[in-house]
Amino acid sequence: MLFRNQYDNDVTVWSPQGRLHQVEYAMEAVKQGSATVGVKSSSHAVLVALKRASSELAAHQKKIMPIDKHIAVSISGLTADARVLSRFMRTECLNEQFAHNQALSLNKLMERVGAKMQIATQRYDKRPYGVGLLLAGFDEDGPHIYQTCPSANYYDCQAMAIGARSQSARTYLERHLDEFRSSTREELIRHALRALRDTLPNDVELTNKNCSIAIVGKGEDLSIYDDDDVNPYLEGLDQEERRGGAGGARDAQPPAAPTAAAEEDDAASAPPPPPTDEQPQGDSMETD
Amino acid sequence: MALEMMMSGPDYMRDPRKHQFSPYANNGGTSVAIAGDDFVMIASDTRLSRGFNIFSREQDKVFPLTPKTMMASSGCWADVLTLNKVLQARLTMYSHEHHDMMSTTAVAQLLSTMLYWRRFFPYYVSNILAGIDEEGKGVVYHYDPVGHMEKLTFSATGESVSQIQPLLDNQIGGLNMLGVKPPTMTKDLARQLIHDAFVSAAERDINTGDGIIIHTITKDGKTEETVKLRRD
Numbered sequence: 001m002l003f004r005n006q007y008d009n010d011v012t013v014w015s016p017q018g019r020l021h022q023v024e025y026a027m028e029a030v031k032q033g034s035a036t037v038g039v040k041s042s043s044h045a046v047l048v049a050l051k052r053a054s055s056e057l058a059a060h061q062k063k064i065m066p067i068d069k070h071i072a073v074s075i076s077g078l079t080a081d082a083r084v085l086s087r088f089m090r091t092e093c094l095n096e097q098f099a100h101n102q103a104l105s106l107n108k109l110m111e112r113v114g115a116k117m118q119i120a121t122q123r124y125d126k127r128p129y130g131v132g133l134l135l136a137g138f139d140e141d142g143p144h145i146y147q148t149c150p151s152a153n154y155y156d157c158q159a160m161a162i163g164a165r166s167q168s169a170r171t172y173l174e175r176h177l178d179e180f181r182s183s184t185r186e187e188l189i190r191h192a193l194r195a196l197r198d199t200l201p202n203d204v205e206l207t208n209k210n211c212s213i214a215i216v217g218k219g220e221d222l223s224i225y226d227d228d229d230v231n232p233y234l235e236g237l238d239q240e241e242r243r244g245g246a247g248g249a250r251d252a253q254p255p256a257a258p259t260a261a262a263e264e265d266d267a268a269s270a271p272p273p274p275p276t277d278e279q280p281q282g283d284s285m286e287t288d
Numbered sequence: 289m290a291l292e293m294m295m296s297g298p299d300y301m302r303d304p305r306k307h308q309f310s311p312y313a314n315n316g317g318t319s320v321a322i323a324g325d326d327f328v329m330i331a332s333d334t335r336l337s338r339g340f341n342i343f344s345r346e347q348d349k350v351f352p353l354t355p356k357t358m359m360a361s362s363g364c365w366a367d368v369l370t371l372n373k374v375l376q377a378r379l380t381m382y383s384h385e386h387h388d389m390m391s392t393t394a395v396a397q398l399l400s401t402m403l404y405w406r407r408f409f410p411y412y413v414s415n416i417l418a419g420i421d422e423e424g425k426g427v428v429y430h431y432d433p434v435g436h437m438e439k440l441t442f443s444a445t446g447e448s449v450s451q452i453q454p455l456l457d458n459q460i461g462g463l464n465m466l467g468v469k470p471p472t473m474t475k476d477l478a479r480q481l482i483h484d485a486f487v488s489a490a491e492r493d494i495n496t497g498d499g500i501i502i503h504t505i506t507k508d509g510k511t512e513e514t515v516k517l518r519r520d
Contacts (some may be wrong), residue, residue, distance in 0.1 A: 090384055
C-alpha cells in the first residue's frame with residue numbers, strides 16, 4: 001500500500017504486490033453506485049434496483065435496462081459505461097436472432113462481455129469499464145443471475161447484490177439462500193425487495209419512485225416495472241421489520257400473499273446483523 | 289423485351305444456347321389490404337410456387353411487426369424472409385433506444401428507406417403495410433420493390449394485382465361509375481370484398497389459390513381467419 005501511488009497511473013503497470021491498481025480503483029466506482037439485487041428461483045430470475053435522483057429536480061436515474069426478451073441488466077457505477085456495454089449486449093442478442101434464429105444463451109453472452117471488458121484492462125490507451133452489472137436471464141438452461149466486475153471477471157450467482165451498502169443485502173441473501181430455489185414468483189420478488197430494503201437508512205423507504213423491478217422466467221418474457229407498476233409488489237413491505245429497526249409509519253396493509261406472512265415471522269425472529277456503512281451517505285453526480 | 293424474357297423468364301422461354309444465373313426467383317403470392325375508421329384488414333393467399341410447381345399450399349405471407357402493424361410480402365421468397373428478419377431487428381433496436389414500440393407511420397417510413405438503400409440490387413418483394421395509426425384509424429401503405437410508398441385506404445399487390453385492384457377501385461373507391469357514393473367501410477364489407485376478390489382471382493390466375501389468411505387489426509388486438517380457395 002505504501003507504494004500504491006507509484007504504480008497506479010496506468011492500467012498496464014503491475015504493482016510489486018502483483019496488483020493492477022487501476023482496475024481496483026474502477027471497482028471502487030461500482031461501490032459508489034446505488035444498490036441493486038438479483039436473485040433466482042428454479043423458474044424465475046429477478047432484479048430489483050434502487051434508483052437515485054441527483055437532485056429533487058431531476059428524475060430518478062434508470063437502473064435496469066432490457067437487453068432482449070429474455071435478458072435484463074441492472075447497473076451500478078458509471079452509467080455511460082453501462083450503456084456502452086448494454087448496446088454491445090443488445091447487438092449480440094440481435095445478431096444471434098438474425099443469424100441463428102435463436103435466443104442468445106446467458107453463458108455465451110457473458111463470455112463475450114467478459115472478453116470485451118478484459119481488453120480495457122490490458123491496453124495503455126483504454127481504461128477499465130467503471131461499472132458493475134447484474135444480469136438476469138432465462139434460457140434453455142433455466143434462470144440465471146450473473147455479476148460482472150470492472151476486472152472483467154464474471155460470476156454465475158444464485159443471488160447477488162452490488163452497489164452502496166450492498167453488504168446488508170448480501171447478508172439477507174445469505175441467510176435466506178435455501179428458500180430461493182422453491183420460491184414462487186411473488187415470493188422471489190419479495191425476497192429481492194427485502195434484501196434491497198436492508199441497504200437503506202432507517203428513515204428511508206422503498207417507494208414506487210425509487211425502486212425498479214425486472215423479472216423473467218419460464219413461460220414469461222422479460223417485464224420491467226417502474227412507477228405505479230411497482231405498487232402491488234411493495235404493498236405491505238414497509239410494515240415488515242428490517243434488520244436495523246422499525247419500518248415507516250403507515251396504515252397497516254395485509255401482505256400481498258399468504259406465504260409472505262410466514263417469511264415475515266422468519267425475518268423478524270432472526271437477530272439483526274450489525275449495520276455496515278462502507279460509504280458515506282451522499283449523492284454522487286456521476287455514478288448511479 | 290424478348291431479351292429480358294430470355295434472361296429471366298421460365299426455363300422454357302429461355303434461350304437454350306445460353307446459361308444465365310438470375311439471383312431472383314418469383315414465388316408468386318397476392319396480398320390485399322383494406323382500412324376502416326378503427327380497423328384494418330390484410331390478407332394474402334397461401335400458395336408458394338415457382339413456375340408451374342407448387343412449394344406450399346399453406347404459407348402465411350403476412351408478418352406481424354408490432355401489436356398494431358402487419359406486413360404482407362410476396363415475390364422472391366428469399367428476399368421476403370430476409371427483409372422481414374432485418375426489419376424485425378430494426379424494430380427491436382428502435383424499441384430499445386426509444387423505450388417504446390414503433391408507430392405504424394414510423395415503420396412505414398423505415399420500410400421505404402430500407403428498400404431504397406437497395407436501389408441497385410433490390411429486394412424483389414411487393415409489400416403492403418397495414419396498421420392502426422396514432423389516431424386509432426386504420427391505414428394501408430403500398431410499396432414497390434425499391435421503396436416508393438403510398439398511403440391508401442385500400443390496395444392490392446402481387447401476381448393477381450391486375451385482377452384485384454380494379455375490383456377494389458370500383459367497389460371501395462366508387463371509381464368508373466356515375467352517381468354512386470363509395471360505401472362506409474365496415475369489417476363485414478371488407479371481409480366480403482377480400483373473400484370475393486381472391487376467389488375471383490384464383491379462377492383466372494394460375495399463381496393464386498389454395499387458401500387465404502385474413503388478419504384483422506384493431507386497437508384491441510388481432511384476429512385471424514382462414515378461407516379455402518381452389519387448389520388447381
